[in-house]
Amino acid sequence: MKKYQIKTGAVISFFISILALLPRIIRFDMDNVSNITENLFFTFTFSFLCWTLLQILFQSPRFTNIYFRFWVGICGCMVLSLFHYSFFIQLLPQPTISFFFNGLSWKQRLGIVLFRGMMVGGVLSFIIYYFNLLLRTQKIQLEIEHLKQDNLSARLGSLKQQISPHFLFNSLNTLKTLTEEENVKNYVIQLSNVYRYLLHHSERHLALVEEELNFVKSYFYILQERFEDALLIDIKVSPETLKCSIPPLSLQILVENSIKHNVISLNKPLTISIFDENDYLVVQNNLQPKKSVEESTGIGLKNIISRYALLADKPVEISQTSPTFTVKLPLLLCHKYSS
Helix, strand or coil: CCHHHHHHHHHHHHHHHHHHHHHHHHCCCHHHHHHHHHHHHHHHHHHHHHHHHHHHHHHCCCCCCHHHHHHHHHHHHHHHHHHHHHHHHHHCCCCCCHHHCCCCCHHHHHHHHHHHHHHHHHHHHHHHHHHHHHHHHHHHHHHHHHHHHHHHHHHHHHHHHHHHHHHHHHHHHHHHHHCCCHHHHHHHHHHHHHHHHHHHHCCCCCEEHHHHHHHHHHHHHHHHHHHHHHEEEEEECCHHHHCCEECCCHHHHHHHHHHHHECCCCCCCEEEEEEEECCEEEEEEECCECCCCCCCCCHHHHHHHHHHHHHCCCCCEEEECCCEEEEEEECECCCCCCC
16 A cells, blocks of 8 residues: 555544544543543544555455445445454453443444444545545646647657758759759659658548559659669559549558569569559569568558558458569549549
């Protein structure tokens, strides 16, 4: 049990003891000091024992229902009241404590003792419930403050990151004006298109197939500057499919996976085909796996599959045969094409 709970229980038990003896304290008589002291000690020990019992019950994972906790706690305090009363009878054979009810029958004493346990147990159960509710509220407020701080940090980080794109775009535009070579200018333009698309679409849930294909064409232009004729792309998509949607950057991930896991050379060129088939956008490449390649984590494909699990009823279809590796992406939110 935590220290603050023990101290709180002691203070509350002493306060209950004072309240119980308040009528006698008002009628204070120096000849009754011993009687008042014994009554105070008797009530304090009983209240503190009830507090300890209720703390154990309220912290136990077995008791999840609040009403059940209240009734078990009150019943436990009533039983504890009997044991506590019996213990003081044995401890003080000739007690002066008024709670021993001299002159009453045993049934009357039993009823009063049980009633005392019920009252003290009920009051303490309510106090403990209020304290626990207060602690949970403080915990929730603390978590909200942490979330606010995290959100503020994220927004600050986002503002800082916006500096880099503007600087890069300005640098690319400057670079484009510094050269007279057409192929260099085209490369800079395509690189700018790729970076702009990555920046604007990375946090979106869906993108038009037409937008994705335009992005892939710019991305492929950059790749072909490296691989030249060893890397080929074949895009055959109907106008109707262009108006459909898929998760953004899906095509880029699949193209990147194809390049990562396959041999690319002039003797063995890699061909990536993108076409529509029924209600799917298909990305397919000829399979010529590298002999030595780092073990694949599959993060790219898992990312696409996870996003489709949230956005569509149809799953992503993946198939591999000896000549090809194929991924079929379900088309989403298709709009009718008007010529």
